[in-house]
Amino acid sequence: MKIKLTNVYVDDQDKALRFYTEVLGFVKKADFxxxxxxxxxxxxxxxxxxxxxxxxxxxxxxxxxxQQALFQQNQPAANFYSSDLQADYERMKARGAEFTMPPTDVTASKIAILNDTCGNLIQITQLTRG
Structure with missing residues (x-):
């Protein structure tokens, strides 16, 4: 068994598609x-x-x-992994991403949090444990 699909709620799908593809660097899979x-x-x-x-x-x-409750409590709606958080942070920041937390060392990882402009906070994590 494996995870094939998960979701985040967004207030504007067109704006979300631009953000997730142009800023985060994801690719569009389905749109109908x-x-x-x-x-x-x-x-x-x-x-x-x-x-x-x-x-x-x-x-x-x-x-x-x-969605609104998570955002108001400063809780990320999704968590994505990076093998080089600093490089991804610089790339996304240059593309206009607004970070609420820059790369920060925490237990066994480094994390950054950004606003997806569609009602969510997104956490990017780089694991630092062995």
Whole structure:
């Protein structure tokens, strides 16, 4: 068994697609509509056939409440891994990413947190443990 899909709620799917592809460097995997519903996913450019991230519209009241509660509590909605956090931080910052926490050493890792401009905080982690 493996994880194939997970999601984050976003307040604007077009803006989210631009952010996740142009700033984070992911690639678009699926983008199709059925009436008002839009199925939109991205994946890591390093593993394009790997786990997909659905950029789900937060028009569901429960999803919207969940997204807003996480953001208000400064809790990341998703966590992505980097093998070189400092280089990824510099690359994303140059592309306009707004970091709420620059690369910071914590127990067994280094983390940075950024605002995805669509209602979420995203944590980037580089493991430093053996």
């Amino acid at each position: 509509s059925n009436g008002p519903f839009r199925w939109l996913t991205v994946a890591s450019a390093e593993e394009p056939e790997g786990t997909e991230l659905q950029l789900a519209r937060n028009d569901n009241p429960a999803g919207k409440a969940y």
